[in-house]
Amino acid sequence: MSTRAEILRLMSDGAFHSGTDLGKKLGITRAAVCKNVHHLAQSGLEIHRVTGRGYKLDTPLTLLDHSRLLKLLGKSATEIRDRLHLLDEVDSTNRYLSEHVVANADINGTVCISETQLSGRGRRGRSWVATPYCNLMLSMAWRFPGGPGLVSGLSLAAGVALLHALEEYGVSGAGLKWPNDVLWDNRKLAGLLVDVQGEAAGPTLVILGVGINGHISQPDAAHIDQPWVDLQGITGKTTDRNRLSALVMLHLLDMFQLFADKGFAPFREEWQKRHLFHGRRVRLIQGDREFSGTAEGIDETGGLVIRHARNRKVFHSGEVSLRLVRA
Template identity: 40%
Template sequence: MALSRPLLELLSDGHFYSGNQLGERLGCSRAAVWKMIQALESAGVDIFHVRGKGYRLARAVELLTAERILDGMPVGGRQSLSVLDVLFDVDSTSTYLVERPLRMGENGHACFAEFQRLGRGRRGRHWVSPLGGNLYFSLRWRFSRGVAELGGLSLAIGVALVRALRDEGVEGLGLKWPNDILLHGRKLAGILLEISGETTGPCEVVIGVGLNVRATEFAHEAIDQPWSDLESSLGRRVGRNALAAQILTGLIAAARQYDIDGLDSFRDEWMAADAFSGREVVLQTPSTETSGVVQGVDENGALILSLKNGTRQHFYSGEISLRAVSDRLANV
């Protein structure tokens, strides 16, 4: 069944509403309301059912709107966007933008969604996307640089996210090569890039970001790795529209800067936040496994490992999984 934004909007204040009240407001039967409630719950919305009172969200929800996001951005950031879409229900924000190339004269095209049915992470993994609690968004941006010069872009985007989150008061942030943001060692956000264009340029890149803002029972059951969320860390509610505006502004600024300077403007900052710097790790590809000590990243964004034989090897992102040896041993 399709997800009902009008129903979620009615419930978003956190108050109780009976089935009759909701039916009257929505112009449908109590049975139809019940089916819509079940659809929202299946999408990850925590809803209380109390006899004699009705339905209430476990926690009030601030729904995203394009107007509020744009109002929170500086003039320069707003002018850099040709289009900002805020969708309620979509397969994937990145797929949505991949199918919509920038037209001549357009700058960036951003898309946020309350719910993703087929959210994607690296290496073909599914990104768990419960409804109305986190931030799922993508930015399509045109770069004058070619594909070969965009190897460090995911690192620059990681730095931009860390900057925005620190401005929100978040402490304990770290970066994991090539595309994860950690909070106290647990995954907080992920980045996925999809590049199309010429080897020497220009290129268009869809920058996809998933950020855990609020923990839900649905997420606890669905996510199979250590993870964290902003509200649990900060001990308070986070305004999602204001945060979306802040992060989108930072990503636009980072994309512009990267197109001018490449990774040079971000490399030192990325290495300062590297959660695995100086640690022994294992890199796994579909066919090989390499152990070594992390020694930062090079000017192209490749991870540098110091191997046991005394040599250094550079690894470029792709079908690679990075894990600390200490974490691996702990799970044996």
């Protein structure tokens, strides 16, 4: 663990810690403490400094812990133990898996989780804003023997799995927005990003990225251009990211295994029931074009079916931005 991470671990309780005490515990100078705290603050964490009292995080946090994660995974820990990559900092968890595990023969269920993500991606080229050490940035890899066409609808199946994980964590009232978002009170709580690599005949490598807002600091919130919410705002408590991570991993493993066996079909009905925009007037933005109509459901591949007058049109993920038509 880096010095910066060690300082953060000591400060994670949200109490004041003097530079002298932190330095003694870690065997470094007060100047080194000050330098590392400054870097932590620059990363997006809100840290208060009070003369005579020391440093204090604006909100307590739970650091990711490899041993606790394995314990929380229970029986599944055996199959994932050597496939769990827990990082302090990375440009992108999806990119990390793509670069480091793509050649592995037994890749299924390989996971990368990072405390800090420098270049996280959302859909349609957007950046994913996440306060370091406060949110969940997780990616899981899976290789399918067939071509890319056989994984149509996987991102929607993953949305159902993510919703189950959040509900088991204790979040109620969340729903899905086609194709890759989880909303709570019409505000974005989580999102998914699927990277697919493969030839037409297969095999196909899928790297699924998950981002969940645990706590977004005020400086980071200023960079988000849509309504959002975080778990701390919903529950009023510090997010237990180890428990949340374990739940997400367990539900994604189940999802991948069922999808590999039966495809999207087992997930289609529940996804439609959980779609917050179902039966509502929507507006789809596709480049410079717009299409308005009523969201009727999804087809067997996960494409969104929109009806306008007597016409029905199917849209596929990655092409459009979906918004409600306000009365």
